[in-house]
Amino acid sequence: MTKDGRAVTAQSEDFSAWYNEVITRAELADRGPVRGTMVIRPYGYRIWELLQEELDRRIKATGHQNAYFPLLVPASYLDREAEHVEGFAPELAVVTHAGGKELEESVVVRPTSETIIGEMMSRWISSHRDLPMLLNQWANVVRWELRPRTFLRTTEFLWQEGHTAHADAEDAMRETMLALRIYTEVARDVAAMPVVPGEKTPGERFAGAARTFTIESMMRDGKALQAGTSHYMGTNFARAFGIRYAAEDGRLETCHTTSWGMTTRMIGAVIMTHGDDRGLVLPPRLAPYQVVVVPIGRGEEIAAAAARVAERLAAAGVRVHVDDRPQHSPGYKYNEWELRGVPLRLELGPRDLAAASAVLAWRIGGEKENVALADLEEIVPRALDEFQDLLLRRAADFRAAATSAVDDWAGFRAAAADGWAAAFHCGEAACEQQIKAETAATARCVPNDAPEAEGTCVRCGRPSAYGKRVLFGRAY
Amino acid sequence: MTKDGRAVTAQSEDFSAWYNEVITRAELADRGPVRGTMVIRPYGYRIWELLQEELDRRIKATGHQNAYFPLLVPASYLDREAEHVEGFAPELAVVTHAGGKELEESVVVRPTSETIIGEMMSRWISSHRDLPMLLNQWANVVRWELRPRTFLRTTEFLWQEGHTAHADAEDAMRETMLALRIYTEVARDVAAMPVVPGEKTPGERFAGAARTFTIESMMRDGKALQAGTSHYMGTNFARAFGIRYAAEDGRLETCHTTSWGMTTRMIGAVIMTHGDDRGLVLPPRLAPYQVVVVPIGRGEEIAAAAARVAERLAAAGVRVHVDDRPQHSPGYKYNEWELRGVPLRLELGPRDLAAASAVLAWRIGGEKENVALADLEEIVPRALDEFQDLLLRRAADFRAAATSAVDDWAGFRAAAADGWAAAFHCGEAACEQQIKAETAATARCVPNDAPEAEGTCVRCGRPSAYGKRVLFGRAY
Numbered sequence: 009m010t011k012d013g014r015a016v017t018a019q020s021e022d023f024s025a026w027y028n029e030v031i032t033r034a035e036l037a038d039r040g041p042v043r044g045t046m047v048i049r050p051y052g053y054r055i056w057e058l059l060q061e062e063l064d065r066r067i068k069a070t071g072h073q074n075a076y077f078p079l080l081v082p083a084s085y086l087d088r089e090a091e092h093v094e095g096f097a098p099e100l101a102v103v104t105h106a107g108g109k110e111l112e113e114s115v116v117v118r119p120t121s122e123t124i125i126g127e128m129m130s131r132w133i134s135s136h137r138d139l140p141m142l143l144n145q146w147a148n149v150v151r152w153e154l155r156p157r158t159f160l161r162t163t164e165f166l167w168q169e170g171h172t173a174h175a176d177a178e179d180a181m182r183e184t185m186l187a188l189r190i191y192t193e194v195a196r197d198v199a200a201m202p203v204v205p206g207e208k209t210p211g212e213r214f215a216g217a218a219r220t221f222t223i224e225s226m227m228r229d230g231k232a233l234q235a236g237t238s239h240y241m242g243t244n245f246a247r248a249f250g251i252r253y254a255a256e257d258g259r260l261e262t263c264h265t266t267s268w269g270m271t272t273r274m275i276g277a278v279i280m281t282h283g284d285d286r287g288l289v290l291p292p293r294l295a296p297y298q299v300v301v302v303p304i305g306r307g308e309e310i311a312a313a314a315a316r317v318a319e320r321l322a323a324a325g326v327r328v329h330v331d332d333r334p335q336h337s338p339g340y341k342y343n344e345w346e347l348r349g350v351p352l353r354l355e356l357g358p359r360d361l362a363a364a365s366a367v368l369a370w371r372i373g374g375e376k377e378n379v380a381l382a383d384l385e386e387i388v389p390r391a392l393d394e395f396q397d398l399l400l401r402r403a404a405d406f407r408a409a410a411t412s413a414v415d416d417w418a419g420f421r422a423a424a425a426d427g428w429a430a431a432f433h434c435g436e437a438a439c440e441q442q443i444k445a446e447t448a449a450t451a452r453c454v455p456n457d458a459p460e461a462e463g464t465c466v467r468c469g470r471p472s473a474y475g476k477r478v479l480f481g482r483a484y
Numbered sequence: 485m486t487k488d489g490r491a492v493t494a495q496s497e498d499f500s501a502w503y504n505e506v507i508t509r510a511e512l513a514d515r516g517p518v519r520g521t522m523v524i525r526p527y528g529y530r531i532w533e534l535l536q537e538e539l540d541r542r543i544k545a546t547g548h549q550n551a552y553f554p555l556l557v558p559a560s561y562l563d564r565e566a567e568h569v570e571g572f573a574p575e576l577a578v579v580t581h582a583g584g585k586e587l588e589e590s591v592v593v594r595p596t597s598e599t600i601i602g603e604m605m606s607r608w609i610s611s612h613r614d615l616p617m618l619l620n621q622w623a624n625v626v627r628w629e630l631r632p633r634t635f636l637r638t639t640e641f642l643w644q645e646g647h648t649a650h651a652d653a654e655d656a657m658r659e660t661m662l663a664l665r666i667y668t669e670v671a672r673d674v675a676a677m678p679v680v681p682g683e684k685t686p687g688e689r690f691a692g693a694a695r696t697f698t699i700e701s702m703m704r705d706g707k708a709l710q711a712g713t714s715h716y717m718g719t720n721f722a723r724a725f726g727i728r729y730a731a732e733d734g735r736l737e738t739c740h741t742t743s744w745g746m747t748t749r750m751i752g753a754v755i756m757t758h759g760d761d762r763g764l765v766l767p768p769r770l771a772p773y774q775v776v777v778v779p780i781g782r783g784e785e786i787a788a789a790a791a792r793v794a795e796r797l798a799a800a801g802v803r804v805h806v807d808d809r810p811q812h813s814p815g816y817k818y819n820e821w822e823l824r825g826v827p828l829r830l831e832l833g834p835r836d837l838a839a840a841s842a843v844l845a846w847r848i849g850g851e852k853e854n855v856a857l858a859d860l861e862e863i864v865p866r867a868l869d870e871f872q873d874l875l876l877r878r879a880a881d882f883r884a885a886a887t888s889a890v891d892d893w894a895g896f897r898a899a900a901a902d903g904w905a906a907a908f909h910c911g912e913a914a915c916e917q918q919i920k921a922e923t924a925a926t927a928r929c930v931p932n933d934a935p936e937a938e939g940t941c942v943r944c945g946r947p948s949a950y951g952k953r954v955l956f957g958r959a960y
C-alpha cells in the first residue's frame with residue numbers, strides 16, 4: 009500500500025515503481041539471493057506455464073521436436089581464445105571448481121545453448137535426408153546482469169530456444185519467418201499484445217546473424233519491448249561448428265541455420281501492456297484464475313452455492329477460484345483480486361442467491377451486472393472472450409495513438425519522447441547511433457507490413473533505405 | 485550393430501553394454517562434452533515429456549502449485565562452515581567468476597533447491613493460514629558425478645522436486661504418503677513398473693529426514709532401482725531455515741516439512757524394466773510413437789493409404805508415425821522400430837490394401853495378425869491398452885520370480901546374487917553394513933504392504949525389527 013492508501017503507485021507518477029510494486033503485491037515474483045536472480049512465485053509461474061502450453065503446441069504442430077542439452081558447456085565452445093576466466097565475456101558465469109577440486113578446463117553455465125546444439129548437430133547431420141533438423145529446447149540460461157529488473161533483465165531467465173538446420177537459404181528463411189509468425193500469433197492471440205513483426209536494422213542485428221527479425225510491443229509508458237526474436241544465421245554458424253551434409257549429388261554442403269527465442273520477459277511485457285493504476289490486468293488466456301468467486305456472508309448455504317458455481321465453471325473449462333478466506337471482507341478481496349489482475353469477479357450473496365443470480369464485475373471495461381446463475385456456463389466464457397478482445401483492442405488503440413509518422417527532426421524528438429516514431433532512415437549505423445545519443449531511441453524494426461514508401465532520413469536528410477518507414481522508440 | 489549382426493549385445497551377455505547400446509542406437513541420449521552430462525535427444529526427451537504430463541497433472545490435482553527458484557544459490561546456504569571452494573562437498577559445481585571478475589562470495593549450481601525454497605518459505609509463511617504450503621518445481625540440478633551412467637547417474641539431471649510445509653506432523657506425514665502414492669501410481673499406470681512402495685531403513689534414510697519412503701523397482705538384471713523418494717523431514721529442516729508460523733492461539737510454532745522427487749532416471753528404469761535382446765520396449769503411455777505405419781512398396785496409392793491410416797489414428801488419440809523413408813527396406817524399418825521400442829507396427833502393402841486390411845505386429849507378446857482397416861480406431865487403442873497391461877504383468881511376474889523369501893544366510897546370498905531377498909533383519913546399521921560388504925546387497929525398503937511377521941535376523945540371528953520382512957537387493 010502506498011502512503012496515501014492506494015494499492016500501488018500510479019503509472020503516471022513513477023512507472024518503474026508501479027512495475028516493481030505490482031510484481032511484489034500481486035505475488036508474481038521475488039528477488040533471489042544471488043544478484044539479478046528471481047524467484048517466480050506460483051501466480052507468476054502459472055502465467056508462464058500457460059504461455060508455454062500455447063507456444064509449445066504451435067512449435068510441435070509445425071514439426072519441431074523438443075530436446076534437452078546440458079547446462080554446462082566447455083569454456084572453449086564459447087571463446088576459443090580465452091585462456092583465463094578473467095578473459096571471459098562479463099555475462100558468463102564460470103564454474104571453476106567441481107568434484108571437490110579445481111577443474112582442468114573451466115566450464116560455463118550456458119548463456120544460450122547455441123554452441124552445444126551446434127556441436128551436436130554437426131555430429132547428427134550427415135546427409136540431406138537428415139534435413140531439415142528442427143529442434144527446440146525449454147531451459148534456463150544465465151547471463152550475469154549488472155542492472156537487473158525482474159522478468160525484463162535477470163541473471164537467470166527461462167526461455168525456449170529453437171535451433172534448426174536446413175539445406176539451403178530458402179528453407180532456412182522460411183523457417184525464420186515461421187518462428188516469427190508463431191511469436192506474432194502467440195503474442196496477439198494469447199497475450200493480447202498487438203506486436204509489430206519486422207526486421208532489425210543491421211545495427212541492431214544479433215551478433216553473427218545474417219538477418220534478425222523481432223516482434224516489438226509497446227508498453228503503457230510508450231517504450232518498446234522486444235518480445236521475441238528469430239534469426240537467420242546464413243551459413244556463419246554452421247561453418248563455425250562444421251554442420252555439413254552430403255547433398256543428393258554427393259557434394260558436401262554447409263547447412264543454413266536459424267535460431268529463435270521467447271523468454272520469461274514476456275511476463276514483464278504482459279504486466280506493462282495491460283496493467284493500470286489498480287494493478288495487474290491479465291488476458292484471460294494467461295490468467296491463472298480467470299474468474300474469482302467471492303461469497304458474501306458466512307452462511308453454509310452461500311459457501312455451498314459458491315462451490316457449486318466454481319464446479320460448474322471448472323467443468324465448462326474456466327479457471328476459477330473461490331476466495332473463501334474467513335478473515336477478509338468482500339471489499340478487501342475485491343481490491344486484492346483487482347490488484348492481481350483477475351479478469352472477472354462473481355459476487356455471490358444471500359440476496360443474489362435468493363434471486364438465483366450473481367453479480368458479475370469486469371476488471372476493466374464493463375459495468376457490474378446481475379447475471380442468472382443458470383446461464384453462467386454461457387455468460388462467463390463469452391465474457392472472457394470479450395475481455396480478451398477488449399485488451400487486444402485497447403492495446404492496439406494505445407499503440408496507434410502513441411505512434412506518429414514523422415518527417416522532421418523536431419517531430420521525431422517529440423514522438424520518441426513518449427512513444428514511437430515511424431520515420432524514414434538512411435540505413436547508416438552511425439546515423440542510428442547519433443539518433444540514440446540524442447534521444448535514447450533506437451531503431452526497433454522495419455515493420456513487415458508497413459506500406460512501401462520512400463523519403464529522406466529524418467536525422468541526416470540522405471535518401472531512405474528499406475523502402476518503408478522504420479519504427480523508432482526507447483526500449484526495455 | 486554387434487559383430488555377429490545383432491542389433492545390440494544380449495542382456496545375458498553384458499547387461500551394461502546392452503543398456504548403453506540401446507540408449508545410443510534408439511537415439512535416446514548422447515554424452516555431453518562436460519563430464520557426466522547428457523544430451524537428451526528428441527526421442528528420449530519425448531518420453532520425459534509424457535511422464536511429466538502425467539506426473540504434473542496428478543501433482544496439480546492434489547493442490548500443489550508449481551514455482552521456479554533460482555539455479556544459483558549462495559554457497560553459504562549449503563554449508564555455512566565452508567570458507568574455501570576446496571571445502572565444498574565434492575558433488576557441488578561452484579561458480580567463482582561472473583560479471584567478468586571473481587565473485588566476492590562463490591555461488592553453487594543447485595544440487596537441489598531445498599535450501600533456497602526453505603529460505604523463501606521462511607519469508608512467505610507467517611500464519612497458520614498460510615499452511616499447508618504445497619510447492620513443486622520442475623528443474624535441472626547438478627551433482628558432479630564421478631561414475632556417470634546415462635539417465636541413472638548424471639552430473640546434470642532433470643526432475644521435479646516437491647517441497648511442502650505443514651502445521652503438524654500428522655499433516656506432513658499425510659503429504660509424504662500422498663507423494664509416495666502418486667509416484668507408485670505413475671510408475672505402475674504410466675511406466676508399467678510394478679514398484680514396491682516402502683520405507684527406507686534408518687541406515688538408508690535421506691540425510692536430515694525423519695522418515696524416507698521410496699518406490700523400488702526391479703530391473704531385468706535383478707537389480708533394484710530407486711525410482712522416486714518422499715521424505716518427511718520432521719521439524720529438522722524448518723528449524724534450520726526458520727520456517728515458523730503463528731498458530732491460532734498466537735504461539736509461534738515450527739513447521740513440519742516434506743520433500744519428494746522423481747527424475748530423468750525414470751527413463752533408465754523404463755529401459756531396464758521392459759527392454760529385451762532386440763532393444764527397447766516402451767509402454768504405450770510413454771511411447772513417443774505408439775504405432776509405426778510401414779508402407780510396403782512405393783506406389784502413390786500405398787503412400788496415400790498410409791497417410792490416411794495415420795490421420796485416422798491420430799484423430800483417435802493415437803501417437804502414430806509413418807515411416808516413408810524411400811532409402812530403407814521394410815525389413816530394415818521393422819528392425820529399427822523394434823530396436824526403438826515402438827509397441828505396435830502396421831504393415832500396409834498392395835495386397836493388404838486390396839483386402840482393405842493391414843498386418844498388425846506387436847513388439848512383444850502377440851502374433852502378427854490381419855486387421856480390417858475399417859476397424860483400426862477400435863483395434864489399435866485396445867491393443868495399446870493390452871500391450872500396456874502386458875508389460876506391467878510381465879514385469880510383475882519377473883519381479884515375483886526373482887524375489888525370494890529367505891530365512892538363512894546361504895539362501896540370502898543366493899537370492900541377492902541375481903534378485904531380491906525378502907528377509908527378517910535386526911534393524912542394526914552395522915549388520916546392514918556387514919550384509920552389504922559381503923553381498924553388495926542393501927536394504928531397499930520395508931514394503932508398506934508386506935504382511936506382518938516376526939523372525940530372526942537373516943545375518944546375525946537377533947530378533948527382527950520392523951514387524952515384517954525387509955527387501956534386500958543390489959541397487960543402481
Ligand SMILES: [Zn+2]
Pocket residue numbers: 433434435436439440465466467468469470
Ligand atoms: Zn541518416
Ligand SMILES: [Zn+2]
Pocket residue numbers: 909910911912915916941942943944945946
Ligand atoms: Zn542383524
